[in-house]
Amino acid sequence: MPDLDSIKKDYPKELESVQDKNQLEALRVKYLGRKGQLTSVLRSLKDLSENERKTLGSQANKLRDELQNKIDAKFLELGEEELPSIDITRPGHRPTKGHIHLLSKIESDIRKIFLSMNFSVVEGPEMETEFYNFDALNLPDWHPAREAWDTFWLKPKKGEEQKLLRTHTSPVQIRYMEKHQPPFQIIVPGRCFRYEATDATHETNFYQFEGLMVGKDVNLTHFKYIIEKFFEEFFKEQQVEARFRPSYFPFVEPGVEVDMRFKGGDWLEMMGAGMVHPHVFEAAHYNPREFQGFAFGMGIERLAMIKYKIPDMRMFYTGDLRFINQF
Amino acid sequence: MKFSYNSIKRLVPEVGSKQHVIEELSMRAFETEDAPGSVFDSEIPHNRYADSASHLGVAREYAIITDKKLVEPELASVFPAKSKGLVNIKIDNKDDCPRYGACVFELGKNDKTPSWMVQILTDCGLRPISPVVDILNYVMLEIGQPMHAFDADKLEGAIHVRRAKVGEKITTIDDQEFKLSKDDIVIADKVRAQAIAGIKGGKPAEIGAKTRTIVVESANFDQVAIYKTSKRLGLITDASIRFGHGLSPELVEIGLNRAATLLQEVAGAKLLDCLDVYPKKQSREIIGFDIDKFNSLTGLEFSANDAWNTLKKLGFKKTPFKSKSERHEFMVEVPPLRRDVSIFEDLVEEVVRLYGINELKSRAPHISITPAKEQDITIFKDQLRRILTGIGYTEVYNYVFAKNGTSTAYEFEKPLAEDKKYLRQTLADNLEQNLGDNARFSSEIRLFEIGSVFDLRAGERFSLGLAIKSKPEKSFLELKGAVEELLKGLGLSDFTLVPEKKELTIKTSNRVLGRIWHGKRDTAFAELEAEELMRQEQGEREYRPISKYPAVIRDLSLALKQQVSVGEILAEIDLAGAKDVVDVDLIDYYDPQHLTFRIIFQSDKRTLKDSEVTEEFNRIVSRLKKKIPFEIR
Numbered sequence: 001m002p003d004l005d006s007i008k009k010d011y012p013k014e015l016e017s018v019q020d021k022n023q024l025e026a027l028r029v030k031y032l033g034r035k036g037q038l039t040s041v042l043r044s045l046k047d048l049s050e051n052e053r054k055t056l057g058s059q060a061n062k063l064r065d066e067l068q069n070k071i072d073a074k075f076l077e078l079g080e081e082e083l084p085s086i087d088i089t090r091p092g093h094r095p096t097k098g099h100i101h102l103l104s105k106i107e108s109d110i111r112k113i114f115l116s117m118n119f120s121v122v123e124g125p126e127m128e129t130e131f132y133n134f135d136a137l138n139l140p141d142w143h144p145a146r147e148a149w150d151t152f153w154l155k156p157k158k159g160e161e162q163k164l165l166r167t168h169t170s171p172v173q174i175r176y177m178e179k180h181q182p183p184f185q186i187i188v189p190g191r192c193f194r195y196e197a198t199d200a201t202h203e204t205n206f207y208q209f210e211g212l213m214v215g216k217d218v219n220l221t222h223f224k225y226i227i228e229k230f231f232e233e234f235f236k237e238q239q240v241e242a243r244f245r246p247s248y249f250p251f252v253e254p255g256v257e258v259d260m261r262f263k264g265g266d267w268l269e270m271m272g273a274g275m276v277h278p279h280v281f282e283a284a285h286y287n288p289r290e291f292q293g294f295a296f297g298m299g300i301e302r303l304a305m306i307k308y309k310i311p312d313m314r315m316f317y318t319g320d321l322r323f324i325n326q327f
Numbered sequence: 328m329k330f331s332y333n334s335i336k337r338l339v340p341e342v343g344s345k346q347h348v349i350e351e352l353s354m355r356a357f358e359t360e361d362a363p364g365s366v367f368d369s370e371i372p373h374n375r376y377a378d379s380a381s382h383l384g385v386a387r388e389y390a391i392i393t394d395k396k397l398v399e400p401e402l403a404s405v406f407p408a409k410s411k412g413l414v415n416i417k418i419d420n421k422d423d424c425p426r427y428g429a430c431v432f433e434l435g436k437n438d439k440t441p442s443w444m445v446q447i448l449t450d451c452g453l454r455p456i457s458p459v460v461d462i463l464n465y466v467m468l469e470i471g472q473p474m475h476a477f478d479a480d481k482l483e484g485a486i487h488v489r490r491a492k493v494g495e496k497i498t499t500i501d502d503q504e505f506k507l508s509k510d511d512i513v514i515a516d517k518v519r520a521q522a523i524a525g526i527k528g529g530k531p532a533e534i535g536a537k538t539r540t541i542v543v544e545s546a547n548f549d550q551v552a553i554y555k556t557s558k559r560l561g562l563i564t565d566a567s568i569r570f571g572h573g574l575s576p577e578l579v580e581i582g583l584n585r586a587a588t589l590l591q592e593v594a595g596a597k598l599l600d601c602l603d604v605y606p607k608k609q610s611r612e613i614i615g616f617d618i619d620k621f622n623s624l625t626g627l628e629f630s631a632n633d634a635w636n637t638l639k640k641l642g643f644k645k646t647p648f649k650s651k652s653e654r655h656e657f658m659v660e661v662p663p664l665r666r667d668v669s670i671f672e673d674l675v676e677e678v679v680r681l682y683g684i685n686e687l688k689s690r691a692p693h694i695s696i697t698p699a700k701e702q703d704i705t706i707f708k709d710q711l712r713r714i715l716t717g718i719g720y721t722e723v724y725n726y727v728f729a730k731n732g733t734s735t736a737y738e739f740e741k742p743l744a745e746d747k748k749y750l751r752q753t754l755a756d757n758l759e760q761n762l763g764d765n766a767r768f769s770s771e772i773r774l775f776e777i778g779s780v781f782d783l784r785a786g787e788r789f790s791l792g793l794a795i796k797s798k799p800e801k802s803f804l805e806l807k808g809a810v811e812e813l814l815k816g817l818g819l820s821d822f823t824l825v826p827e828k829k830e831l832t833i834k835t836s837n838r839v840l841g842r843i844w845h846g847k848r849d850t851a852f853a854e855l856e857a858e859e860l861m862r863q864e865q866g867e868r869e870y871r872p873i874s875k876y877p878a879v880i881r882d883l884s885l886a887l888k889q890q891v892s893v894g895e896i897l898a899e900i901d902l903a904g905a906k907d908v909v910d911v912d913l914i915d916y917y918d919p920q921h922l923t924f925r926i927i928f929q930s931d932k933r934t935l936k937d938s939e940v941t942e943e944f945n946r947i948v949s950r951l952k953k954k955i956p957f958e959i960r
Binding site: 195 | 354355357358372373375550551554555568571572623624625626673675679680684687688689691692695697699700701702704705709712715716718719723724725728740741743757760764765768769772773774781783
């Protein structure tokens with residue numbers, strides 16, 4: 001069995017010659033491992049007389065601490081050198097990352113803003129009946145105003161009412177009111193469809209969100225507040241100004257059109273809105289003398305196009321990753 | 328609708344600049360935009376054709392808004408107490424034709440339309456034709472009442488407003504032939520239909536160079552009937568647009584009076600006789616005004632008198648009539664041309680728009696808050712997006728149109744194009760297209776879409792589609808891994824992927840959640856029932872203690888004597904029933920017959936002894952040996 005003196009004598013030289021962490025570990029095992037030299041010495045102490053044990057024991061423990069400290073120091077020293085030698089100015093490796101579509105991002109931004117103003121988010125079907133899409137919204141079939149909503153009609157299924165693709169998110173107003181009582185405030189994001197030729201600002205498929213707030217005394221000044229706050233939050237970095245003027249939509253009375261502009265820019269038409277028409281309340285079985293409220297509808301692509309300066313509405317539906325991955 | 332600033336100037340001499348007109352109309356009446364020359368373009372609301380689809384109407388709005396004086400055009404008064412009988416009118420149905428006025432004129436020698444009139448006509452996009460036609464067109468533009476002139480000598484007997492006979496034909500003045508139905512109203516004489524009522528005149532009684540005497544028609548027709556006939560025949564004219572939006576029978580007389588003035592003064596015609604048949608008088612519209620409700624809707628603090636002063640400017644009259652059922656401060660009678668005003672809310676609009684909607688304050692609503700919520704489906708879609716983008720998939724949005732459909736596909740009545748005949752039943756077709764379109768720019772593509780799919784049987788539902796284009800040997804397994812990761816991310820643990828032919832069906836104990844399949848070449852696809860996934864999704868998971876005892880790893884390398892699918896081997900390992908197995912993984916796939924599995928043993932109660940693990944491991948090996956011939960490598 002090696003004695004303490006030879007260990008004391010040998011290890012500094014060996015430690016000196018250590019080049020890497022593997023060698024250091026081998027050295028540690030040689031002396032301090034389960035079957036290491038110093039470990040054996042310590043283990044053998046139990047066979048000695050009490051006197052010897054005291055002297056040798058304290059020496060051996062001291063040596064063990066000393067050795068352990070030196071090894072630790074050497075480890076740190078070696079650590080520095082062991083970093084792989086790479087050119088850290090090379091471009092970083094790109095992780096595989098997916099992107100959500102810009103329309104999802106915008107919709108989510110809109111939802112957040114309205115949730116913060118205590119509006120709930122409601123969705124409804126894209127395939128609708130004539131009642132919800134038109135009749136209940138004060139748009140009878142003989143009304144020329146219907147021509148503003150060019151419609152995709154579906155061939156009827158046997159024994160079922162003919163369906164259409166909703167031309168706006170407004171049918172959800174009726175669907176929601178049929179099941180809920182005021183006061184409430186909701187927004188309804190969703191896909192809508194228009195049977196028309198496409199160009200940079202018109203699409204057959206597009207996203208819209210509807211707002212509806214109903215209570216005992218909801219009025220036009222409240223509408224202005226909500227919309228102004230929305231624009232402020234949505235276009236956070238830019239100063240925006242909103243303008244409200246009269247308009248006509250059969251499902252509201254009075255009807256309002258809202259324009260917006262950035263400081264110094266041109267007015268941009270943003271949304272149709274107004275106080276919910278009594279006929280619409282009646283279609284949803286509300287008493288229009290009891291409740292009142294406002295509704296509005298805004299295009300989500302349009303908001304995205306203005307915010308991100310996107311020139312063509314059709315880009316949203318190309319599936320082109322060179323577009324999608326930008327956001 | 329185009330309007331001539333020159334005409335507005337004649338009606339409101341103190342008019343401001345064209346820009347001023349545009350601005351004032353836009354902010355207090357209806358959207359108006361600039362156009363080249365002396366023209367501006369107003370979007371007349373669908374319900375305001377009776378009063379506003381005319382220069383007089385627009386000038387009236389402008390004058391009221393700006394408190395300027397409106398100079399009414401000079402009007403003759405044509406309807407005599409007793410007609411001389413030169414023209415006779417018979418109306419079959421008063422609902423079809425509430426009013427029909429007609430005047431007979433002998434034409435003078437004048438064959439030139441004055442230049443001021445030509446200017447206004449051309450401003451509004453009309454081509455000058457002859458003095459008579461030009462004057463009637465001008466009256467339509469100025470007053471808003473469409474008019475028509477027949478050659479009196481070519482009409483036989485009384486003017487007869489009736490329904491067309493089934494299959495009755497008419498050739499219009501522009502030489503188009505139309506086959507009519509009993510839903511169409513015509514203006515006929517004894518012999519034939521001489522005009523499609525409210526839409527276009529017929530060839531036989533058209534006026535021409537030789538015409539000496541004319542019958543000028545100014546009439547009112549049923550809005551819905553004209554709209555429907557015009558749509559069905561595909562014949563849209565200035566007249567049909569106006570009638571289709573609803574005009575007032577009161578315009579009949581104003582139009583005819585104005586036409587008579589101009590025909591006599593400008594064209595040198597001589598008025599011979601007139602007749603007015605007015606079987607269905609326009610009813611008076613009387614509405615109560617409730618000032619509290621007004622203030623409640625607008626947020627204004629008007630007195631009843633403030634509101635009345637605005638309504639008075641717009642031509643409303645106070646009436647002594649009292650309604651008992653509704654509370655109100657006063658009752659008003661609506662001006663006959665304002666056919667858009669029929670309920671109290673319409674009055675609210677009139678008062679608030681003249682005040683200026685833009686002038687209203689903005690005030691935060693006071694509400695009792697209840698938690699604002701998003702629906703489960705909305706939250707779930709967000710969650711899918713979070714998980715999928717996290718594992719490298721990018722979201723696309725595609726159209727709902729499909730080129731192909733099964734027998735249960737919804738079909739469009741009028742498809743946009745041959746390759747857009749159906750509503751999509753799957754997201755995969757579009758995703759395949761997306762992979763192809765993007766292939767030029769990237770070698771590895773991972774896509775997903777969350778969107779509605781439609782089916783006659785299953786109705787409308789949300790689907791989740793995934794698509795990948797990678798290396799041929801990688802695509803399918805990578806996508807499979809992604810689907811598994813997604814399902815785990817949603818907290819679904821008891822699903823199985825069941826091989827059926829070349830694809831995997833994703834199943835839970837009682838439901839099919841979707842499938843994963845190979846596409847062409849290096850592509851693979853998966854489509855899952857998003858709403859079913861949402862229902863199966865587990866709620867929050869509880870903490871499971873981490874084992875304090877070490878795991879023991881045993882690798883098992885097999886050289887199979889014949890090819891067996893990995894799925895079968897995994898199933899056998901499972902069926903061996905070895906204790907304390909926490910994970911089995913395929914760590915090396917050298918070729919289909921040389922496989923290495925890693926089996927991890929761990930207990931949460933104690934450190935496993937080497938001998939115990941060996942015993943359990945051997946249990947697996949012997950089970951496999953019985954079922955699958957192999958050698959341990």
